[in-house]
Amino acid sequence: MLVVNTETVPGFRIVRILGLVQGNTVRAKHVGKDILAGLKNIVGGEIKSYTELLTEARRQALERMMAQAEQLGANAVINVRFTTSSVAAGAAELYAYGTAVVVEPAGGYETPAA
Amino acid sequence: MEALVGLLVVLLVVGLLVVFVIQPGMGARRARERLAQETANVVITNCKELVGAVPGSKPPVLVTGQAVIAGNPLVRQLGTLRRIFGGEVGLFTSLSVWASHLAVLRMVQEAKRLGYNAVGNVRIETSDLGEAFGKGKTVLVEVVAYGTAYDVQEQPG
Numbered sequence: 551m552l553v554v555n556t557e558t559v560p561g562f563r564i565v566r567i568l569g570l571v572q573g574n575t576v577r578a579k580h581v582g583k584d585i586l587a588g589l590k591n592i593v594g595g596e597i598k599s600y601t602e603l604l605t606e607a608r609r610q611a612l613e614r615m616m617a618q619a620e621q622l623g624a625n626a627v628i629n630v631r632f633t634t635s636s637v638a639a640g641a642a643e644l645y646a647y648g649t650a651v652v653v654e655p656a657g658g659y660e661t662p663a664a
Numbered sequence: 665m666e667a668l669v670g671l672l673v674v675l676l677v678v679g680l681l682v683v684f685v686i687q688p689g690m691g692a693r694r695a696r697e698r699l700a701q702e703t704a705n706v707v708i709t710n711c712k713e714l715v716g717a718v719p720g721s722k723p724p725v726l727v728t729g730q731a732v733i734a735g736n737p738l739v740r741q742l743g744t745l746r747r748i749f750g751g752e753v754g755l756f757t758s759l760s761v762w763a764s765h766l767a768v769l770r771m772v773q774e775a776k777r778l779g780y781n782a783v784g785n786v787r788i789e790t791s792d793l794g795e796a797f798g799k800g801k802t803v804l805v806e807v808v809a810y811g812t813a814y815d816v817q818e819q820p821g
Contacts, residue, residue, distance in 0.1 A: 553726040554812040556712055556785045561719040579797050587734075591802045594687055594736030594759075596766065600797060601732045604806060608728060630726055632789065632808055636796035642806075659723050 551616050552626035552653065552662045559626060561657035568622040572647040573614025577607040578640050604644065608632060611646040624650035625662045684738035688758035691733075695765035702772050707782040707816070714784045720815030727783060728810040729770025732793060733763040735803030743803070760805055764788055767809040780813035787811065 552559060579587070579600070587597050611632075619627045630648035655661055707714065735743075739755045746753045767788065775783050786809060793804040 552723055554724045554785075555726055555787065555810055556724070556812045558713075559724055560714075560717075560814065561723060587797075591734045591798065591804075592737070594684070594734050594739065595691065596763075597732045597734050597804070600793070600804070600806075601730055604730055604732065604808075605728075608730065608808065612726075630810075631787070632728070632810060634789070634791040634793075634806055634808065636791075636793065640796065642793055642796040657719055659719075662723065 551619065551664065553612070553616065553630060553648070554626070554628055555630045557629050559628060559653055561655065561659050562626070562653040563656040564628070564651045565654050566652040568619070568624050568650040568652065570647060571615050571618040571622065571624075571627060571650045572645065573611040573616070573618065574643060574645040575607050575610045575614070576641050576643045577603060579603065604634070604642070607644045608646065611644045615646045615648060619650035620664050622650045623664065624652055625664045626651050626653045681738065684736045685755070687736065688739065688755045688762060692758045692762040692765065695762050695769060699765050699769045699772070702769055702776070705781070706772055706776065708772065708786060708811070709784050710786040712785050714782055714814055714816060717782065717814060717816035720817045722779065722815040724812045724814050725778065725780070726810060727771050727774040727778070727780075727813045728808060729767045729772070729774060730806065730808040731763045731766035731770070732804060732806045733759055733766075734798070735759050735805070740803055756803070759803070760790065760807075763805045763807040764790070764809065767807040771809045771811060775813035778813060780815050782814040782816045783811040784814055785812050
């Protein structure tokens with residue numbers, strides 16, 4: 551599956567648009583990790599455990615989006631966007647969305663697998 | 665004896681203040697220097713297309729980078745103070761710069777790790793996680809940077 555955040559894919563031609571696909575996840579922080587984060591909150595600086603949590607969550611949102619695209623029979627998702635928002639105290643929502651399309655190679659590339 | 669204790673307390677407070685004042689700026693500067701190093705031979709643009717680039721051996725792929733930075737108590741207090749007269753909260757700016765540079769840096773590192781030499785259509789988004797993770801009491805800035813990594817044969821310019 552080709553995933554890009556551009557409207558076109560260099561080296562490929564879009565032959566069919568299958569529609570909007572999305573994936574999201576709402577993540578709460580881990581109590582154990584939060585104790586360390588709480589300490590870091592006092593001095594400031596990067597909070598690695600939150601960064602990791604959001605990286606993992608964003609990956610999951612992307613995977614859900616790709617699974618939806620696969621169901622539609624797409625082999626690429628274009629124009630992907632991410633958003634993060636606080637939905638409740640202690641939880642953050644990560645949202646990924648894009649357009650599922652079917653592409654065929656216009657250059658030297660091979661047809662991407664679904 | 666009391667004078668000594670008093671002196672130690674004063675030194676501690678001054679030390680903490682210095683650390684709190686220096687830290688965001690230092691972090692931002694270090695991130696900027698590392699970003700400059702990492703991007704020395706990588707083309708990064710937020711344009712939709714890489715002008716003049718010829719597709720290389722690999723199809724484009726999405727790359728992301730993120731960072732969560734917490735503000736120290738001084739940043740919070742200054743933010744509150746600033747609300748009276750308005751104006752730029754310098755430490756806050758440094759914090760945001762720090763987070764966004766780190767996020768872009770990680771995005772570029774991912775692209776390089778995967779063997780790409782350019783990133784196009786870069787988007788940088790900031791969100792406030794203070795409400796979600798910090799119970800509204802702490803300053804928590806989350807930045808995500810993402811773009812499409814290209815393997816280009818001829819770089820524009």
